Amino acid sequence: MRKRAAAAAATASLSVLAIGWLVGTPAVASLQNTLGGSATDATVSAAASAPAVSTPTATATAPAVATATPTATATATPAAAAPAAGVTGTFTGSVVATRFGNMQVSVTIAAGTITDVTALQLTDKDSKSVQISNRAAPVLKAEVLKAQSAAVANVSGATYTTQGYLTSLQAALDAAGF
């Protein structure tokens, strides 16, 4: 291999690696979110995760997002549809189909604060999925309570669970007008 070719290969490879790293790093994804106007809170954007939120995800979740809003049902009537402040009640998110089973969560909001997230259905296609989602669900719940939104980091090793969980949660929050 000639020196010139080796130099070109090294430069190109490093560029490719750098681009891959930037695409996969939360800081950049949060920048994209900020530019898109969806994340406003500094702590939330820091926790926002690239694969869970910003990349086009599995085809399994794509139709689920489309049906999210209509199927989300509220078990308690929100005080007002549009203003978020002071919402109280329990809201059930849509059922999100993933490769490893269906996911559905409900969210409890008290006076505009997320106080609880309950997993109604978790990925259960096999014992591996059950084990993964059982591990991920408490982590996700804690993150959501901390961030007060569905913009939280991917739980590593449980990408599908995370995506399904957060998609269903977002549908519930949308229904609450939160």
Add this chain to the structure above:
Amino acid sequence: MSLDTRPLRLQQRLPETTHTRRQPAPRVNPNYPRRMRLADTLQVLCIVSVALAVALFLGSGGAARFGTPADALTSIGIVTGLVGTDLLLVMTLLAARLPAIDRAFGHDSAMALHQSLGKPALYLILAHAVFLIIGYALSSEVNVFAETWNMLTQMPDMLLAFIALGLLVLVVVTSLVIVRHKLPYEVWHIVHLLSYVAVLAALPHMLTAGTVLVAGSPQWYYWLALYVAVAGSIVVYRVVLPIVRSLRSRLVVAGVDREAPGVVSIRLTGRRLHHLQATAGQFFIWRFWTPGQWWQVHPFSLSAAPAHNSLRVTVRALGDGSTDLASVPVGTRVSFEGPYGLFTDRARTSPRIVLVAAGIGVAPIRALLETATFAPGQATVLLRSHSVADSYLVDEIAELCRVRGAEFRIIAGKRAPGAHSWLPGDAVNARISLRTLVPNLSESDVYICGPRRWTDEVVRDARSAGLPTQQIHFERFDW
């Protein structure tokens, strides 16, 4: 007397024959810079494809997944799997007879690289399996055997992936030099074809079990495009093109001429053979459709420059199959893959040429001598043999040398036992080498064809004479 040289430097005026119609004024081949640019491009693409495989992982947020031992092991497992598979695809392309690869590196070098990538690719894939099993076992808090069982029984497409791994191990083990020499070529070849099955069987688990190649993501599109491109190359260049060319050429055996005990020239005729764009020095992989031969293929070089409707090969009983070729009937249909190889005038970089052959390696040398570009007095042919009598095609070569004005030497004699040289023992003692045999060696391209170890010795001699790599061309015929 063991060093018999027959200088035949006849500088007569050349008659107007077909093979001297070329411009005799020597020129440095303008092809070389273009060929090196192509080679550079292919090498860069190959290395960047490895970087891309790692970038796929990083792009899915992989850099953040090294926090716990379980995550770190899982992440390493994913990266080794991606890079290993990328190398497998590169290997497959190297064996796909892509015209660009043959033009840039030649079949020989491409296959040598293919061979040298085999073990690293297997080790990466094995590491992929081991790291992921340990990583998963750690996160599920079970032992590795239980985790392996869980993966096999509960994860999608994992059974196929384990089968693919088993096939890969089988393919690489049968290709180890020590094993391969004990197997008939056909058995090795059939086992080797299983690597296609392995690469395909491994695909489903990459798409369903991982989180890197999520359906619809850019990663997913890239990976599938890579697979489609590689599979397409195999189908087009290893299956469709050879069949179409064989059918179009309608090649049949026109005659078998006995050259020496155990050595025959097979003349083949067909139609529109110039469409193959074969050149002297190239080889084809032949299949003779007789009841006892059709299941065997033979890589043979052309032993004469290809003509519009005829080709010729000269073969010796080397493997099991070559023995019966002496009795192949006239009219036998012949199918082929090829032409392949860069052992041609296209690889030239210098005005002078030196052709060195031993044994049946004389065949492509004889073809090259017919059409290579050189002016009278600027070519040397060296034939190495045990005794003056056991060289092949000597009369033809002597005649071509006379007509084209090349110097011709037969170097006969037994090798000194234990000596590492391509020359006879007493020639070594007399300090004879390529440099003393060939005038103006530094301005020459050296073409070497012979048995593997002998070829290596000539290459070593040429290198020690200070000849740069691009002026040394060789083809080993015992693969």
